[in-house]
Amino acid sequence: MKHPIVFAAFLAVAVPFLPSSLRAHPAQDAEIKFPQASPAATLKQRVGLTDIEIAYSRPSAKGRKIMGGLVPFGQVWRTGANAATKLTLSTDLGIEGKLVPAGTYALFTIPGESEWTVIVNKVIGQWGSYSYDEKNDELRVKVKPVAMQEFMETMTIEVGNLRDDSAVLSIAWEKTRVPIKLETDLVAVLVPQIKAAMAGTGKKPYFAAAMFYYDHDLDLKEALGWMDAAIKEQPDAVWIVYRRGLILAKMGDKKGALAAGQASLEMAKKAGGSLGEEYTRLSEALIASVK
16 A cells, blocks of 8 residues: 555544454463462461471362372372472470571471471472482471361461471471471570679560570569569559469469569459559469468
């Protein structure tokens, strides 16, 4: 066509009426995003002073037999899908009674009907377990699986039963849960730091230190002294007065605990609001326990 302006005008009118097969489809050139068969997940949990991070892919059963089927017994498993599950520890951590140094590892398992082997391997970034080599293991421990009543469609790793110095890491799928004990020697780490802080200059962590000693059954007499110091700093803090009563009760001083409970009850009633309601309930329970 000799007249480009006329030709352009013709296209503007004609293209909308062309068959769909002759039109351009920009969407066909765009990248199509499909859902992952085993979506990636990252679990972060602090246990004591240790930050735990677990990165893994979560397969689902989708009607398949899992344990002894898709996940064979007696073979090394990546403990998930895709790349081997990655475990990162910010400090040394006890796993089933054996110490694992701080660092990043691959987490493998060998499933069994009555016993699982949990493996912490030094080589990360492995795809599946195809290149797994036992010589690179940092840890191998045996654990007992637990049967679950409810069916779990998607494989799940979680950290529960949290305490200051322990927790339980669980691997669960189908009707099987595998509990793994985690422990950290928090007392050995913190007590020297507490003593150094109390002997030094500057603000002292009286309340936190007293509660740590209380929670871990350490020197309760020393804990009581720190709690008294905390009350001097915050005489109107009902939560401190109440916890002073807890320490006295644990020491076997029922009379002192009763007096502290009555004092915190009176303070709670004066405080009012949700804080007052909470510590009224707690103080009444403390009083009842030592009468």
